[in-house]
Amino acid sequence: MCPICSSAGPFPQRLSAEGFRLFECAGCGVGFLFPQPSESKLASYYDETYYGEERKKFLSPIEAGISALSKRKWNKLQPLLGQGDRFLDIGCGRGTLVQLARASGIEAYGIERSSPVGHTVPGIIYKDLPDCHFPDNHFQVVVLWHVLEHLRNPAETLQEIHRILKPGAWLSVAVPNYGGSQASASGPHWFHLDLPRHLWHFRLSSLQALLASNGFRLARQTTFSLEYDWYGTLQSWMNRALHDDNYLYALLKGAETPSGVKQISRISAAALMGLPALGSALWDAANGQGGTLTVTAQKVASEKPVR
Ligand SMILES: [Zn+2]
Secondary structure, eight states: OOTTTOOOOOOOEEEEETTEEEEEOTTTOOEEESSOOOHHHHHTTSSHHHHOGGGOOSOHHHHHHHHHHHHHHHHHHGGGOOTTOEEEEETOTTOHHHHHHHHTTOEEEEEOOOOTTOOOOTTEEOSOHHHHOOOTTOEEEEEEESOGGGOSOHHHHHHHHHHHEEEEEEEEEEEEOTTSHHHHHHGGGOGGGOTTTOOEEOOHHHHHHHHHTTTEEEEEEEOOOHHHHHHHHHHHHHHHHHOOTTHHHHHHTTOSOOOHHHHHHHHHHHHHHHHHHHHHHHHHHHTTOOSEEEEEEEEOSSSSOOO
């Protein structure tokens, strides 16, 4: 049975990579890994290279760009919050949004997976959501960006978010768009396929079904994120053309030691493909087929999630 829409199947296998098998529900269109990898297997895919030193993932100029984009995102969220409201960023990474919210006088918190090297940033709690024991009806805005696809049980997390949000309050969710052009054109080379870290792949129909069955009403959606889509398109093209396995990405994170010829060839390829990739990402987004699905959903004003 489909865990999202309860369809009885069948579930055709879409593709596999490194021995992980991705199936797709014909009912709601969700893609899911089955079986899910074991805890120890998954843990080996979340080392410090994934998070980056001091929670910075990339080299400095790229970090500066990401920081400017975070400011734009915060400017969009801010109107949803009033005086005395609380804000929570689940999977907050380096905590940029939490810091921006606090600078605006909002009581803001972030949650992140426990860090192997023990970083401490104000307002950030290194626990899983259920272990935070937040009170009922506590937050006005909860952000869940690029998290849902990593969770073993997304519905459980949405139920907990529903509990801690005030009635009529807001949840912002962002996931790689499995229904977008980037995903369908790139197939196994899609940068955001990211198996086995991404256990789930959502498109609008499956995300909407999941939200509705857990007490949320979809208010608005967009399929463009400059931060993710330009690079996602470029890296997917390079993966496909050069059989690269995200080499450029590792280089930008500073995780890969530069090695002469390969480095120069990849940077040249990126320079050549950069603008066409941006054009492609913008074109996809203009057609509602962008690489990142971001939705704003409102908690339905009932005590219990609609089942
Ligand atoms: Zn389904």
